[in-house]
Amino acid sequence: MSATAPTIIYVTYQGSATTRFDRGYYVGTHLPLVMKAWEGHGLESAAAFFPAAAQDGTIAICELRFRDDAALAASLASADTSEVMADVARFTDVKPVLARAVSV
Structure with missing residues (x-):
């Protein structure tokens, strides 16, 4: 039985040295x-x-490790996702960019 590789998402924030990011x-x-929600x-x-x-350029990076693709999909589809996304405005004006990473 083979283990499923985790699904990794990088959330990046781009800006300048003066961009608001708490x-x-x-x-x-x-x-x-985020942890509580997902x-x-x-x-x-x-x-x-x-x-x-x-x-x-890049002012912050977050690495999110999910058990697998299904866990990522369930997290993003959950009712708590709206609260997670609404919270972004409390620490920055920058829109986060999500990118899925793969191991090679």
């Missing part, structure tokens, strides 16, 4: 909200990464 809120409030559907972890210095 890192403390993102890590301390938003990511726990953990029951198969979200296994959420981790945030930031550039070491203020710069233009």
Whole structure:
């Protein structure tokens, strides 16, 4: 029996060194909200990464690891997704971009 590979989604935020992005809120409030909303559907972890210095381009990256594709689909289709998305405006004005990653 082979194990199913996790489904990994990267959520990125693009901007400039002066773009509003509250890192403390993102890590301390938003990511726990994401975990609470989607953990029951198969979200296994959420981790945030930031550039070491203020710069233009990528200002934040979040890695979301789901058990599998079905867990991702169930999470995004859940009633809690609207609360997760509405919370974005509390820490930034930037629209998040989602990209699925694959292992090679």
